Amino acid sequence: MQLRRNTHPLFDSRLNGTHARLWNIFHTLLESFGRRNWWPGETSLEIAIGAILTQNTSWRNVEKAIESIKVHDALRVDKLYAMDNEVLAQIIRSSGCYNIKANRLKALVNVIHNEYDDNMFELNSIDMWRMREILLGIAGIGKETADSILLYALEKPVFVVDAYTKRFLINHGIYNGDNHYDAFQRFFMENLPHDVYLFNEFHALIVYLCQSYCKKTPLCAGCPLKGDLK
DNA sequence: CACCAGGCAAGTA
């Protein structure tokens, strides 16, 4: 779908200023950086695995681990289910914290195998907030990982919050509410249309912005948002 | 050499 600036049917100029401000920031980022094409990964299972492996870990190290899983022909629920945790840990070694992450991958795979017929995308048919509770019930899946799986693997319209998102909002003086995950998430979801593409692209653009410009100082040289900020 | 990276869970006060 297209999200044109101020002419899209989901944009409602009668809504509050925060809505318009976020909408304009999104378009400034999109026009500055272009589409990010998230999430890299060919299947919902690969995306979910990446979401767990990238916990506190650079994506470059995760790519190596996923490639290693592919080399072992193990990017399948049945193969992972049958694999010993110690073997899996060595395969994903490059992603760091590999013993913990092997257990976390197995915890996810066990649920898919035992309750969803080895079919990861089967979870797409479940109600979003109920699915979120199921994911949060799996050991090693917290809010950010659960929401990343919901949005990028299962194509559900939930906003993903991470350390970049908080830094972005606070550094630019956009948000001054509670410093809790759910509060940041509500800030986006109460002020934007619930759209999978919009939430996908917006989160990816925030990550790109922070990795490129918004590191330590509030307004870094080259930040494309200066014109949209107070 | 230190510090960080697309977190989470368990422990402490």
Added chain:
DNA sequence: TACTTGCATGGT
């Protein structure tokens, strides 16, 4: 409730 710590590789 609000911090702190372990997990651990690989890049800067």
